[in-house]
Amino acid sequence: MRQIVFEQLHKAQWEAFERWLDRGDRKSKPPAAPGVALPDQDIPRAYRHICQLLALARDRQYSPDLIDRLNRVALRGHHMLYGARGGHPARVLFFFAAGFPRLVRAEWRLVAAAAALFAGPLLLLLSVLPFHPDFIHYFIDPAGLARFQEVYDPANPRLGMRQSDDNVMMFAFYIWNNVKIGFQTFATGVLLGIGSIFYLLYNGSQIGAVAGHFSGTGFSEPFWSFVAGHSAMELSAIVLSGAAGLKLGSALIAPGARSRKAALVQAARPAVRLMYGAAAMFLAAAFIEGFWSPLTAFPASVKYAVGCVMWAFVLGYFLFSGRGRAA
Amino acid sequence: MLDTSRRIATPEGIELTLRLAGPVPRALAWAIDLLLRAVVLAIIALSAAALRQFGAGIILLSAFLIEWLYPAWFEATWGSTPGKRAFGLIVLNDDGTPLRWSAALTRNLLRAVDFLPAMYFTGFVTMVMNRDFKRLGDFAANTLVVYREEKLEIRAIPEAEPQAPGFALSIAEQRAIIDFAARSTGLTPERAEELAQIPRSLIDGAPRGAAAARLVGIANHLLGRQ
Numbered sequence: 001m002r003q004i005v006f007e008q009l010h011k012a013q014w015e016a017f018e019r020w021l022d023r024g025d026r027k028s029k030p031p032a033a034p035g036v037a038l039p040d041q042d043i044p045r046a047y048r049h050i051c052q053l054l055a056l057a058r059d060r061q062y063s064p065d066l067i068d069r070l071n072r073v074a075l076r077g078h079h080m081l082y083g084a085r086g087g088h089p090a091r092v093l094f095f096f097a098a099g100f101p102r103l104v105r106a107e108w109r110l111v112a113a114a115a116a117l118f119a120g121p122l123l124l125l126l127s128v129l130p131f132h133p134d135f136i137h138y139f140i141d142p143a144g145l146a147r148f149q150e151v152y153d154p155a156n157p158r159l160g161m162r163q164s165d166d167n168v169m170m171f172a173f174y175i176w177n178n179v180k181i182g183f184q185t186f187a188t189g190v191l192l193g194i195g196s197i198f199y200l201l202y203n204g205s206q207i208g209a210v211a212g213h214f215s216g217t218g219f220s221e222p223f224w225s226f227v228a229g230h231s232a233m234e235l236s237a238i239v240l241s242g243a244a245g246l247k248l249g250s251a252l253i254a255p256g257a258r259s260r261k262a263a264l265v266q267a268a269r270p271a272v273r274l275m276y277g278a279a280a281m282f283l284a285a286a287f288i289e290g291f292w293s294p295l296t297a298f299p300a301s302v303k304y305a306v307g308c309v310m311w312a313f314v315l316g317y318f319l320f321s322g323r324g325r326a327a
Numbered sequence: 328m329l330d331t332s333r334r335i336a337t338p339e340g341i342e343l344t345l346r347l348a349g350p351v352p353r354a355l356a357w358a359i360d361l362l363l364r365a366v367v368l369a370i371i372a373l374s375a376a377a378l379r380q381f382g383a384g385i386i387l388l389s390a391f392l393i394e395w396l397y398p399a400w401f402e403a404t405w406g407s408t409p410g411k412r413a414f415g416l417i418v419l420n421d422d423g424t425p426l427r428w429s430a431a432l433t434r435n436l437l438r439a440v441d442f443l444p445a446m447y448f449t450g451f452v453t454m455v456m457n458r459d460f461k462r463l464g465d466f467a468a469n470t471l472v473v474y475r476e477e478k479l480e481i482r483a484i485p486e487a488e489p490q491a492p493g494f495a496l497s498i499a500e501q502r503a504i505i506d507f508a509a510r511s512t513g514l515t516p517e518r519a520e521e522l523a524q525i526p527r528s529l530i531d532g533a534p535r536g537a538a539a540a541r542l543v544g545i546a547n548h549l550l551g552r553q
Contacts, residue, residue, distance in 0.1 A: 001551075002549070003505070003550045003551065004550045004551040004552055005551050047339075048339055051337065051339040051340075052339075052341075054341055054343075055340075055341045060498075061498045061501070061502050063481070063502070063506065063509060064502075065481040065482050065509060066481055068476075069481055071343055071344050071476075072476040074337075074341065075343045075345075075423065076476075078337055078343060078423055078424070079423075079425050082423075082424045083424045083425035165380065166379075166380030166381055166383070166384065168380070168381050168384040168385075169380045169381065169383045169384035169387065170384075171384060172383075172384035172385070172388040173384070173387050175387070175388060175391055176387045176388070176391040180391070180395075183439060186436060187436050187437050187439035187440045188439065188440055188443075190437060190463055190467060191440060195440070248467065261466060264467050265466070265467065268433050268467040268469075269429060272429050272432055272433045272436070275432070275436065276432075
């Protein structure tokens with residue numbers, strides 16, 4: 001069939017399909033081009049027809065313009081038909097009720113590895129520094145230490161912040177800073193896991209050094225009563241970010257029976273889902289850290305108790321949530 | 328092959344062609360986005376400054392959102408950030424479908440690595456080492472950055488008295504002649520004439536200076552005009 005005849009026969013069809021696409025692109029407006037648009041129920045059939053026309057046009061080597069035109073129409077149809085956007089609020093709810101803890105349990109090996117990398121230096125320094133508080137200088141420069149000493153001064157009416165600081169500002173600062181650390185810990189995992197391992201060890205030793213240092217001084221109670229409330233959320237979120245990063249790294253190191261590229265793509269899905277959860281936990285931690293942790297109206301014992309409840313909640317959540325029947 | 332097109336197979340059994348975007352337009356698009364982000368943040372900062380500490384909180388929160396979620400949000404809802412849109416780029420999944428949140432977040436969180444050690448050096452090196460111009464984030468998210476197809480009109484082939492070629496032409500030859508006819512309106516008459524001299528055996532017998540017209544006539548015949 002000659003090209004002209006082909007165009008005469010089929011032009012109306014791809015133009016009608018294009019009109020439907022134009023209408024779909026900007027939802028409320030009436031079609032810009034005159035002519036009747038296709039009814040929605042005819043679209044799949046019309047799309048398949050366009051695909052057939054494109055294949056025919058290519059096979060018969062019609063002019064490049066015509067082929068490009070048909071390719072464009074088919075591509076837009078492809079986007080419209082296969083790009084359906086799901087996403088229902090209930091799915092978010094289900095993720096936090098069951099999907100997230102299930103995912104953490106499914107990846108327990110990586111989570112355990114990340115927890116060991118993070119908690120190892122933390123606990124080591126926490127047990128050593130109370131007896132050698134001067135070791136802190138290996139980890140934190142004098143200016144940083146001075147700031148810590150200022151914010152954990154037992155005379156403070158509000159803990160963990162300079163007295164001129166505002167709660168909302170600190171909340172925002174914790175999000176900005178902590179989520180960034182989480183994202184870095186995750187993303188650098190793609191470098192064969194090295195970045196995640198580094199950030200886990202680094203953050204573990206920083207936190208352990210500060211905690212150990214203050215445990216050996218008169219700042220012990222303000223420090224612990226400040227960190228108790230948000231520690232469960234924040235430390236778990238760091239560990240999970242590290243586990244998500246290790247997931248990327250391990251896919252590259254040991255891809256199994258796939259190409260490294262395919263293994264990375266496959267690992268990225270659960271890894272990013274872990275990051276959804278971790279980001280939400282960082283958010284919760286920042287909220288607690290900004291508004292609850294600085295309070296001194298409650299005795300330290302209450303704040304320790306709240307901290308224990310939070311740890312029990314986080315651990316119970318990851319161990320038991322979403323175990324029931326297949327929801 | 329130095330070819331920046333990529334074909335994707337669809338469930339309908341056909342192949343669609345995508346044109347990949349290289350490092351230069353993507354870097355420029357990033358620069359525009361950076362500028363836009365800086366302007367938005369500056370506006371927020373100026374208007375929030377009056378709120379003192381509370382305002383500082385708003386600025387920090389916006390800085391966080393703009394740094395990490397700006398590209399992911401635009402790519403998940405519109406397919407491309409304003410900068411990419413300015414250069415006619417769009418981000419798609421490897422199978423040619425539009426991005427969803429998880430892929431958009433994956434490729435944008437991994438910017439942190441592609442940026443290392445400075446100015447997207449890792450991303451650039453990765454990009455020029457594979458034929459799809461993927462940076463690490465694109466590998467993990469299985470995404471491509473391609474040119475958005477503009478609305479193309481089929482170039483009209485000038486009408487002329489159809490003339491049959493003296494002998495059978497192969498499909499490639501037919502295509503070359505139809506291409507020539509489509510382009511001939513954009514060429515100077517001299518250049519069109521010069522080009523038309525190439526297929527000697529086709530224009531034999533055409534009067535001097537009428538070779539282009541002869542080819543356009545043959546093109547009309549090949550297209551099936553009566």
